[in-house]
Amino acid sequence: MGARLIISLDFELMWGVRDHRSVTDYGDAVLGARKALPAMLKRFSDARMRATWAAVGLLFARNRDEMLDHAPKLRPAYTDPRLSPYPAIEREIGRDEADDPLYFGRSLLDRISDTDGQEIATHTYSHYYCLEGGQTLEAFDADLAAACAIASEAGHRPTSIVFPRNQMTVEHIACCLRRGVTCFRGNPAAFAYRARAGVDNTMSVRGLRFLDSVVPIAGRHSFARAKLEAGAADVPASRFLRPWNRQMPLYSRLHVDHVLREMQHAARMGQSYHLWWHPHNMGRNTSQNLAQLDRIIDAFKRLRDSHGMESASMADVVQADLPVTSAPSERLKDRFGMLIYFGVYSILVLQAMTVPDRKANPFLLLSGFFLLWFMGTRYWVGCDFGGYLNRFDNTLIFRDFWETVLREEAGFQFLIASVKASGLGYMWLNVVASFILLLCILIFCRNHRSPLMILALMFPIMIIQLGMSGLRQALAMGFLLLASVQFMRGERIWTGAMILTGSLFHASAVIFLPMAFLAGRPVSTLRLIGALLVLSPAAAFLLADRFDVYTDRYIDQIYGDMVSGGLASDSY
Amino acid sequence: MILVPAVLFLLYQKRMREKFPEVYDLLKLFTLITLSLIPVAILSSIALHRLNFYVMPISILTFVYLSLVIFPASQRTLARFLPAAAYGAYSLVWFSMSRHASSCYLPYQSYTFL
Numbered sequence: 001m002g003a004r005l006i007i008s009l010d011f012e013l014m015w016g017v018r019d020h021r022s023v024t025d026y027g028d029a030v031l032g033a034r035k036a037l038p039a040m041l042k043r044f045s046d047a048r049m050r051a052t053w054a055a056v057g058l059l060f061a062r063n064r065d066e067m068l069d070h071a072p073k074l075r076p077a078y079t080d081p082r083l084s085p086y087p088a089i090e091r092e093i094g095r096d097e098a099d100d101p102l103y104f105g106r107s108l109l110d111r112i113s114d115t116d117g118q119e120i121a122t123h124t125y126s127h128y129y130c131l132e133g134g135q136t137l138e139a140f141d142a143d144l145a146a147a148c149a150i151a152s153e154a155g156h157r158p159t160s161i162v163f164p165r166n167q168m169t170v171e172h173i174a175c176c177l178r179r180g181v182t183c184f185r186g187n188p189a190a191f192a193y194r195a196r197a198g199v200d201n202t203m204s205v206r207g208l209r210f211l212d213s214v215v216p217i218a219g220r221h222s223f224a225r226a227k228l229e230a231g232a233a234d235v236p237a238s239r240f241l242r243p244w245n246r247q248m249p250l251y252s253r254l255h256v257d258h259v260l261r262e263m264q265h266a267a268r269m270g271q272s273y274h275l276w277w278h279p280h281n282m283g284r285n286t287s288q289n290l291a292q293l294d295r296i297i298d299a300f301k302r303l304r305d306s307h308g309m310e311s312a313s314m315a316d317v318v319q320a321d322l323p324v325t326s327a328p329s330e331r332l333k334d335r336f337g338m339l340i341y342f343g344v345y346s347i348l349v350l351q352a353m354t355v356p357d358r359k360a361n362p363f364l365l366l367s368g369f370f371l372l373w374f375m376g377t378r379y380w381v382g383c384d385f386g387g388y389l390n391r392f393d394n395t396l397i398f399r400d401f402w403e404t405v406l407r408e409e410a411g412f413q414f415l416i417a418s419v420k421a422s423g424l425g426y427m428w429l430n431v432v433a434s435f436i437l438l439l440c441i442l443i444f445c446r447n448h449r450s451p452l453m454i455l456a457l458m459f460p461i462m463i464i465q466l467g468m469s470g471l472r473q474a475l476a477m478g479f480l481l482l483a484s485v486q487f488m489r490g491e492r493i494w495t496g497a498m499i500l501t502g503s504l505f506h507a508s509a510v511i512f513l514p515m516a517f518l519a520g521r522p523v524s525t526l527r528l529i530g531a532l533l534v535l536s537p538a539a540a541f542l543l544a545d546r547f548d549v550y551t552d553r554y555i556d557q558i559y560g561d562m563v564s565g566g567l568a569s570d571s572y
Numbered sequence: 573m574i575l576v577p578a579v580l581f582l583l584y585q586k587r588m589r590e591k592f593p594e595v596y597d598l599l600k601l602f603t604l605i606t607l608s609l610i611p612v613a614i615l616s617s618i619a620l621h622r623l624n625f626y627v628m629p630i631s632i633l634t635f636v637y638l639s640l641v642i643f644p645a646s647q648r649t650l651a652r653f654l655p656a657a658a659y660g661a662y663s664l665v666w667f668s669m670s671r672h673a674s675s676c677y678l679p680y681q682s683y684t685f686l
Contacts, residue, residue, distance in 0.1 A: 157676070180681075338667040340680045345663060349656040353649070377683045383676040427683050444629065448595065450636050450652065457632045457655055460663040461573075466625050469676065477625055484630060488598055512626065515601065523597040528604055 003267040003309040005300050006235060006274040006317055007051040008121070008185055009040075010162050011109075014102040015056045015127045016278065019082045023102060030102050032283025037108055039290055040279065041115045047297050049311040050117035054162035054185075057125030057147035059105035060154045063096040064089060070150045072125070072142035072393065079133030085126050106154075113156065119313035121160035122147045122181060131167035131197040141175050145390050148179055152386035159183055160314040162276075166237070167195050173230040180380035183226070183318045185276065186234035190218035193237075213242055214254040222266035222273045226321040233318045238262065238274040241296070243281040244288040256292050260299045267307035272317065341464060344374065348456035360451045367455060368438050375438070375468050376431030382469035392416055392426045411504030412472045433471045440478030447485050476506035483515060490520030573662060574627055577634040578606040580642070587641045595637060602630035632659075 010016065014023065014030050044051055061067040067089050078084055094100025097107060112118050125147035128140055144161075151158050160183040161176050173184055187193045192208035212218045221238040228234070239259055244252045259275065266273035275296070282289035303309040312320070348367060355363050378385070395416045419429045441458060445451035467474045479502030486494035496516030502509035518527055581588065581603045589596045606627050609620060635655040643651035667673045 337678050337680075338673070341667065341677070342660075342663065345660060349653075349660070352656070353652055373684070374682075379681040379683045381677055381680055383672055385676075448633060448636070449592075449640065453636055453652060453656065454632060457635065457659050458629065460659050460666070461628055462625070462632075464663075464677065465666075470625075473622065473625055477629065480626055481629055484598055487601075488594060508622070509626070518597075518601060521597075523601045523604070525604060528601065 003270050003303070003307055004272040004312045004317065005049075005263060005266075005303075005309055006238075006272055006312050006314060007044075007049065008162060008237075008274065008276045008314055009051060009053050010123055010164075010276065010278045011037075011053050011055040011059065011105070011112075012123055012127055012164075012278065013056070013059060013105050013280065015058055015085060016123075016164065017280070018085065018088065019080075026280075027102055029280050029283035032286055033278075033280035034101060034105075034108065034283075036282040036286045036289065037279045038111065039286070040282070040293065041112065041118070043290070043293060043297055044117070045115055047301060047311075048117070049297065049300070050119070050313045050316060051311075052119040052121045052160055052162075052314040053109075053112050054121040054123040054160065055105075055109055055112075055151075056123045056127050056164075057143075057150050058085065058089075058103070058127075059109060060150040061104065062106050063104075064093060066150075070125070070146050070390070072139075072146045072390075074139050074142040074393075076126070076128060076136070076139040076143065077134045078129065083129055083132055109154070117311075117313070119160065119315045120151065120156045120158060121162060121314060122151060122158040123162050124164055125150070127164045129165060129167055129198075130163055130169060130172045131165075131195060133197070137171055137175060140172055141179070142393060144176060144179050144181070145386070145393050148181070149386040149390035152383065157380070157386075159318070160235075161185075163195075165198065166193075167197065169195070170230040173232050177231045181232070183233040183235060183314050184229075185274070185314065186229065186236040188218070188221040188236060188238065190221075192218055209240075213239070214251065214258050216258070216262075220262060220265055222262060222269065222271040224271055226317050233321065235272075235274060235314045235317045237276050238266075238272075239276075241275050241277040241281070241292070243277075244285050244292055246285060246288075252288075252292070256295055259296060263296070263299055263303060263309075267303040267309045270307075272312070341460075344370075345456065345459050348452070348459055352450065352452035352456045355452055357450060357452075361446070363452055364442055364445060364455065367452070368442050371438055371459075371463065372431070372434050375434035375463065377427060378430060378468055379427075384469045384471065388429070388471055389426050392420070392429055395420060409472060409503075409505060409507055411501070412475065412506075414504075430471070433475060434467065437467050437474050437478040440481050444481035444485060447488070473506040473508070476502040476509035478502070479505070480509055480512060483512070487515055487519045492516050492519040495519045574606050574609075574624055574631040577631050577638060578603045580638050581634050584638060584641050588637060591641055592637055595633070598630065599634050599637065602627055603634065606631065 013033065014027070017026055017030075043049075057070070058067050061070065071086065071089070075086055076084060081087075093103045097104035109120065113120055122144070124140075125143045128143045129135060130140060148158060157180070159181055161181045162185045163172065166185075166187050168184065168186075176182075176184060187195055190212070192205055192212060196205075208217070221236070223236055223238070226233040226235045239262060241259065242252070242255050263273050265271075282293070300309065300311065304311075351363055351367070380386075395413070415432060416429060419432060422428075441455065441462070445454045445458075448454055462474075462477065466477065479498050483495045483498035483502070486498055493516070496513060499509055499512050499516060514528070517530075521527060581599055585596075585600065588599065592599075609623055609627065632655070635658075639651040639655055640648075667677075
């Protein structure tokens with residue numbers, strides 16, 4: 001394993017300091033971070049350096065409503081109420097980034113993700129404190145789910161986490177693993193760096209860390225490779241890059257000298273050195289802080305040339321180290337990638353090419369069972385996995401049955417509530433939804449020539465792209481397939497009933513209602529126009545409530561282009 | 573992807589009506605719907621993409637029936653293979669080029685293996 005310089009930044013703007021710093025005494029540093037951040041990115045880009053940016057989930061929100069819409073229902077009840085950001089979101093902060101640049105940072109996040117080699121990781125949704133009084137594992141899990149969901153809607157799937165204030169336990173790490181976050185920044189092994197609550201961060205502990213920043217009293221913190229902790233990869237921090245200090249310029253000079261010596265040691269030993277800081281650390285005295293960073297980058301370039309030191313993000317480290325440290329099943333998953341999907345498709349096609357239509361039924365059934373397992377038990381697969389997980393977590397179980405049933409797209413809401421009322425987890429929502437969809441698809445296939453080939457051709461788009469992501473539209477599409485079967489039989493009422501059932505899952509299906517009018521009649525352009533004229537007003541009436549949502553999502557794309565349904569924000 | 577079967581259907585609709593009268597009206601209806609979607613592309617490619625999901629299954633059906641009509645019985649294997657090859661090629665391009673594919677679908681993971 002070669003030497004590596006790993007850089008991670010805790011991107012939090014005001015959310016990371018609001019409990020102990022006011023806007024008056026620290027706002028200038030946070031605003032300064034907004035200028036320093038692009039300068040850092042340019043330096044990383046010019047030097048071809050990679051970094052991990054662990055962002056507070058709230059920073060993905062474009063406005064205050066999005067922050068509240070994505071916020072978990074179960075919020076941390078800290079003993080110290082100042083730690084919770086939610087009262088501030090409701091009462092203190094501005095509308096959006098233009099109105100309040102201290103608390104909104106989506107444009108900066110987009111800028112980071114547009115820069116080559118930069119990893120977007122999570123720093124929890126609300127800058128969650130894992131060791132403070134009043135927090136619970138359940139509240140942390142809900143917070144992390146919200147963080148993953150809002151990141152996912154912005155087109156990111158965070159696999160790394162930096163715990164705020166470096167507070168964590170193995171239970172929190174295990175929780176991350178269940179949410180698909182497989183890597184975390186651990187603490188150096190020395191006493192002074194152990195994870196502890198704020199109250200235990202005494203003057204003596206901070207004094208030790210202060211001294212260790214210039215002289216190696218706690219030893220060197222570089223490491224050979226990431227190790228597993230509670231099943232996740234620990235990429236431990238080596239050193240916090242302290243901001244340049246106007247009162248103690250000599251101390252700052254010695255600190256950077258110490259960092260450079262540690263980097264050199266890591267390069268010689270073929271080890272990894274993990275440097276971290278906050279962008280707002282460079283928000284004041286920006287030119288001096290950037291000069292410090294320039295020294296580090298110059299040293300890295302020299303070590304790259306002389307010792308082959310590489311630049312890496314946390315995810316890069318996991319990718320390089322996991323084949324040695326992970327379980328066999330993890331390695332298998334990494335290695336096969338898209339071959340799994342092609343393998344399934346090839347088998348379905350081969351089956352369709354070799355089995356005659358008259359013997360297709362048992363093969364259809366067998367394929368159905370396999371696809372039910374493949375789709376239903378998927379884990380963090382599909383762009384909407386996080387969105388629906390968040391929605392699942394936040395749906396209240398039958399608080400009022402009719403309130404649940406009579407909402408827009410009540411079918412899906414009913415499905416979620418039923419799964420939760422049965423005491424089953426999120427996976428079972430996917431299993432049940434996949435079962436309904438596959439049943440519709442198999443009935444559709446059975447009613448046509450070459451049923452196995454139709455099933456195979458459905459796999460790449462209708463099953464992978466839609467069925468394993470946009471659950472609601474997939475179910476609506478399934479019922480539209482049943483409607484098409486009834487259409488062929490000339491059953492007008494059943495055609496309409498199936499379309500209306502589909503619209504209970506995704507209201508957009510109702511635009512096909514004119515089909516019912518045409519069932520049993522020869523189709524012509526004139527009749528189609530006639531059907532549209534007769535039934536479009538009814539469809540428009542049924543769709544009216546959802547029209548604005550669809551316009552926002554699919555035409556104006558205010559949630560980004562990765563969203564394909566299951567938004568946490570639209571319909572609790 | 574959905575336009576090709578729609579255009580081919582218009583070219584071969586007479587033979588389709590003769591050979592598969594029970595499904596002809598359904599295929600014709602969705603061919604007309606497919607063609608009417610062309611203006612939606614100007615409004616929003618995302619909206620078109622979402623509407624495509626509704627039209628695509630019947631488009632697949634059209635593809636399969638067309639392959640039975642266009643090719644003679646002696647070339648039935650080729651006829652069955654062509655739609656599969658087209659969708660296979662599409663998947664290959666999608667998995668290789670799409671940000672959605674790489675960020676949302678890879679690696680495939682299952683609760684079974686956790």
